Amino acid sequence: MERLQTDILILGTGGAGLLAALHAFDADSTLDITLAVKGLMGKCGCTRMVQGGYNVAIDPRDSIERHFMDTIRGGSWLPNQDLAWRLVTSAPARVLELENQHGCFFDRNPDGSVHGKPFAGQTFDRTIHKGDQTGIEIINRLMEQTLARPIRRLEEHRAVSLVPSADGARIAGVLLVEMASGALRYVEARAVLLATGGGPTMYRYHTPSGDKACDGMAMALRAGLPLRDMEMVQFHPTGLLAGEDTRLTGTVLEEGLRGSGGHLLNGAEERFMLDYDPRAERATRDLVSRAIYDQIRRGHTTPAGGVYISMKPLDPADVRRQFKGMVERCADVGFDLAAGLVEVVPTAHYMMGGIEVGLDCETGLAGLYCAGEDAGGVHGSNRLGGNGVANSTVYGGIAGEVMAAALRGEDGARTATDEAALAAAAERVLYPFGQPAGDLNEIRLGLLDLMWDEAGIIRDADSLARAAAGLAELRGRLEASGLGDQNPAFNLTWHDWLNLDSQLEVSGAIVAAALARENSRGAHFREDFPEEGALETSAYTRVCLAAGGLETESVPVAFTRVRPGESLIPEEMVAE
C-alpha cells in the first residue's frame, strides 16, 4: 500500500472542499494541502448541480435576523441556533468573496444590484443566482482558483476509512482507493476535512449526482462519531418522472418553477395545493412533497404515477429564458416544460442530518473536521432552498481557516497510525473480490424500493420496523455477493458494491432515528404521531454505531438566541 504524507487532507471538492482548500492555502501557503475526490474535481458531487441559488441577506430591505428566523422556523426549531446564526452572518462576506476574489458573476437587477429571487419558505426574495445554473458558476470559478494554486489533487480517489492514531486520541489518516488503478493509498494527515456531501441516493427517486452514496456519513458512523437529525431527509417536490431504466428519473426540476408561479396539477389536471396550505405551491418543500404523496396514495396520479407541473400561468417565452436549463433537460426526454405538462414526483434530495459539529467545524474526533452536507445541525428538520450552497461555502471556508490555524499551533509532529485498524480497513475494502459474483443491481433496486416505501415521505412504527428488517436482509445479500470482475482498475462494479455498503449503513441510521422521533417535524412525518409536539421541549435525535449496533438518544435543543414564540426580526418584536 502506497503511503503519502500531507498536512491537510480534504475529502470532497464541492463548495465545502474547494473553499476549505483555498482558505487553508491563502491562510498559510507553506502547508501541504491535498484534495481527494471520488470523481473529477468539482464535477462530481452536488454543489455543481445547484440550480436555484444562494440565500444571503444583502438587500438593505432584508436583514440577517430575517434570514435567521426563516431558517429556524423552516427547520421547526430544531436547528443548532449558533450554527444557523454563523451561517447567516457569514454568508454576505462569502458571496462578496465569490464575486470579487474568485470571479463568480451573479445575475443583476436593471439597476446593477444583485438580483434575488423568491424561494419557498422565505419572507424575502434573497436567493441570488446565475440563471438556473448557479452551482456551475460557483464550482467552475472555485475549480479554476484551485488549479492555479499548488494544491495536490487526488482525483478519482475514493475515501473508504477514517483511520485513528495508535493511541486512539485523534485521526491519523484516511485510506483511499485510487480508482484508475484500483490500488490502495493511505494518506497520513495532521488534519482531515470530511466534505463528501450526503446525498440520499437510497430512495427510489433521488436527485443527487450518481456518484453520491453517503460515504462520508458511513465512514463517520464506523469511526464511532455521533450523527444528528438523520430522520430528516428532504424530498424535493418536483423530480422528473421518466422511465425506470433511465438515470434521468428523479433529477430535480428547480424550486424556482413553483416560486415564480408554476402550478401543480393532479392526474385529472386539477390544482390541489390550496387544499393543503394557503401558500399553495410556495409552501415549504416538506409540505408540498407530502401533499403530492397524498395525491399519489389517493390514486389521483398521472399515467406514470406522479403529478404534473404546469408553467402555463406564465408566459412561455419567459419560462424558456428564465429556466433555460430546465426547459432543455425536459425537452431531451420529450416534455415541453414551457407550454405543456411535465410529470413529476417527490424525490429524495438532501440530508439535513449529519455529523455533529461545533462552530468551527470540529467533530468528536480530534483532527477531524466536517463541513457541508456531511455536517448536521444548521437546517434542523427542513432545509430552505438556497441554504445548501450557502452552508457548504460558508463552513468550508471556515474549516480551511480553522485547520490552518490549528496546525500553526502544533509542532508538526505526526501521530503514529493504528496499523491494525489500517490493515483491517484495507482487508474490508478488498472483501468483495473474495465473494462469488452476485446481482448487485437487484440489491440496489431492493434498497431503493424499501426506503421509498417504508422510510420515505410518510412513515410509522410498523413501516420502519419493516425497513429495519429489510435492511438486515439486504446486508446479508450484499455480504454474500462479489463482483464478477477481478480487475480492480476502474472497476465500477466494485464501487457499486462499496456504494451499497455505505448506503446500507446510513439507511440504518435514518431508520433508527425515524423510529426514535415520535412526533412529526419538517421532513419527518410519522402517521402514528402526526403532531409536531411542544416546541418548547424540542429535541433532536442522535445516533451512534456502537459495538452492539445503532444507538439513539434524544437531546434537548438549546435555544441560545431565540425561543419558540419569539422573534429576532425588529418589526415582529414590536408586534409582540
Next chain:
Amino acid sequence: MASGEVTARIWRGGTEGHFQEFRLGYRHDQTVLDLVTEVQRRHDPSLAYRFACRVGMCGSCAMTVSGRPRWTCRTLVADVVDKGAVTLAPLTNLPVIRDLVADMTPFFEKWRKAGGRFEAGETPAEAFSTITHDDPARRAVDAGIECINCGVCYAACDVVRMRDDYVGPAALNRAWTLVNDARDAGGPARLAQVAEGGCLACHTRQRCAQYCPKGLNPTEAIAGLKRRVTAAALKGEL
C-alpha cells in the same frame, strides 16, 4: 418495454484495444449513458465508464458516440442509432484510462496554462460591481460563461489533434470571458498567454461550435481573442 434493439460496439481496453459488440434492447426515453449502464449492470460488470450528475451539468460522461463527441447523459439512444447500431469510444485527443474513460488531465492543465482563472488584483473590490446584463462586454461574458468543461470541443478539434501545445477551444473560450470581464485584473498579460499555442493556432474549422452541447461558440471567442491579440501587438503591448 423496449422500443427497439441496437447493436452497441463498445471500445474495450486502453490506448490499444478492440470493439466488443453487445445486442441490447432500449426504450424511447433511454440515453446512451443508460445503455452503457445496462451493459455494466446486466451484461458485463467489467465495463468502465465515467459519469456523475446524469443531467448535463458536469460533463463527466462525454464519449465518442458513432464518431461524434457528445454527452451521453443527454443523448437519447433513439437519436443516434444508425442501421440498428451505435459505436461508443472514449473521447479522442486524450489518453485512455480504461474502456470508455478518458484521462482529462491534459485538458485541465491547458485550462490552467491559458490563464483560465479570475484575477482579483492586489486588493479585491469591497462592493459588488453594478455591471448589468445590457453592458456589451458583459454580454460577451454571459455568452460564453456556461461552459461546463466537458471536453467535447477539445475532442472535436483538429488542431488539438495536430498540435500538442494547442490549448484548445474550451480554455480559449474561458480566456475570452475573462478578457471581457471588467472586474478582472489580468490585463494584457492574459492576451500574451493565449497568443502562441492559443488563438493564433486556430484554423477556424468551427467543429467546437458545431458540437458544443451548450450551444456555445468557442470559434467566435477565439476570433475575438485574435483581434485583441493583433491590436495589442500593434500597440506594442505584448
